[in-house]
Amino acid sequence: MSRQTIELWKGPLLIWAALCVLLAITTGSAYIPLGPGNGLINMTVSALKGALIMLLFMNIRTSSVLVRIASAAGLFWLTFMFALTASDYLTR
Amino acid sequence: MSETARVINEPWPSLPRQREAVTFAVWLFLATEVLFFGGLFLGYTVYRWLYPEGFLIGAQETDIVYGVSNTAIIMTSSLTMAVAVRAAEQDMRRMVFRCLIATALFGLAFLVVKGFEYYDDIIRGFVPGPHFPLHQTGAELFWTFYWVMTAVHAIHLTIGIGMVATLTVLLHRRKLPLVSPAYEGVALYWHLVDIIWVVLLPLLYLIGRAS
Numbered sequence: 001m002s003r004q005t006i007e008l009w010k011g012p013l014l015i016w017a018a019l020c021v022l023l024a025i026t027t028g029s030a031y032i033p034l035g036p037g038n039g040l041i042n043m044t045v046s047a048l049k050g051a052l053i054m055l056l057f058m059n060i061r062t063s064s065v066l067v068r069i070a071s072a073a074g075l076f077w078l079t080f081m082f083a084l085t086a087s088d089y090l091t092r
Numbered sequence: 093m094s095e096t097a098r099v100i101n102e103p104w105p106s107l108p109r110q111r112e113a114v115t116f117a118v119w120l121f122l123a124t125e126v127l128f129f130g131g132l133f134l135g136y137t138v139y140r141w142l143y144p145e146g147f148l149i150g151a152q153e154t155d156i157v158y159g160v161s162n163t164a165i166i167m168t169s170s171l172t173m174a175v176a177v178r179a180a181e182q183d184m185r186r187m188v189f190r191c192l193i194a195t196a197l198f199g200l201a202f203l204v205v206k207g208f209e210y211y212d213d214i215i216r217g218f219v220p221g222p223h224f225p226l227h228q229t230g231a232e233l234f235w236t237f238y239w240v241m242t243a244v245h246a247i248h249l250t251i252g253i254g255m256v257a258t259l260t261v262l263l264h265r266r267k268l269p270l271v272s273p274a275y276e277g278v279a280l281y282w283h284l285v286d287i288i289w290v291v292l293l294p295l296l297y298l299i300g301r302a303s
Contacts, residue, residue, distance in 0.1 A: 008175060009175060016170075027298065033303065046291050049287075050291065059276075074124070
């Protein structure tokens with residue numbers, strides 16, 4: 001294998017390995033009764049995996065400010081959607 | 093004609109400007125996708141809040157082996173997709189070609205596993221309707237979300253496979269130079285479909301396992 005090929009795969013493989021470790025953590029912990037802790041671990045791991053993919057695979061870490069703003073837009077309005085709905089259902 | 097001149101379109105004065113526009117536009121589209129799936133996630137959250145017992149009982153019947161295997165498969169497809177984009181930047185044509193094929197194959201593998209899973213679900217009767225096997229309020233609703241969310245995700249993945257296959261053919265026929273921003277545009281979409289699945293996994297497969 002050429003040096004260039006190794007250099008090419010090294011970074012993405014590390015990210016992939018991290019994603020696999022996170023998948024193992026979230027799957028394993030699902031079988032341990034932790035009450036609300038299960039949901040917390042699941043959501044934290046999902047957020048971490050999403051962040052790894054977005055920052056490193058989708059190159060947000062090295063993108064321009066314009067692209068970063070666009071990438072945050074969906075999540076920004078999603079928080080409004082959840083917050084406004086929660087203000088109804090959680091306060092009844 | 094140089095490769096750059098071949099991929100540059102009106103009205104962009106330079107390739108970096110066109111690349112920036114493609115990335116920006118794809119991200120805007122992905123924002124609408126996030127809100128589209130967000131509506132489903134929100135509906136799921138509200139009903140799970142209203143019927144926690146029914147959702148747990150319903151979720152215990154999904155097959156975690158299929159769910160986790162497909163997560164591993166789709167994460168690996170994201171790896172090959174990311175390497176394809178990096179290889180395109182370094183002008184490694186053969187590597188881009190191989191990685192695109194691998195990505196499309198991993199995508200197909202995901203759909204095949206999903207097909208076996210759907211078959212099992214249908215055989216066991218977990219199709220919302222008059223003969224649904226669980227009677228706890230909310231369990232059938234959970235399965236409605238399961239079918240809609242996974243089917244909409246599978247449609248997205250199918251479109252993704254089509255786009256990756258198109259890139260592969262165009263690359264093979266030397267009609268799409270490696271400097272084209274199309275590789276990155278398709279990759280962004282592919283990674284988003286991966287992220288959606290990463291969020292679906294705990295909602296549909298991991299809840300209710302410990303109880």
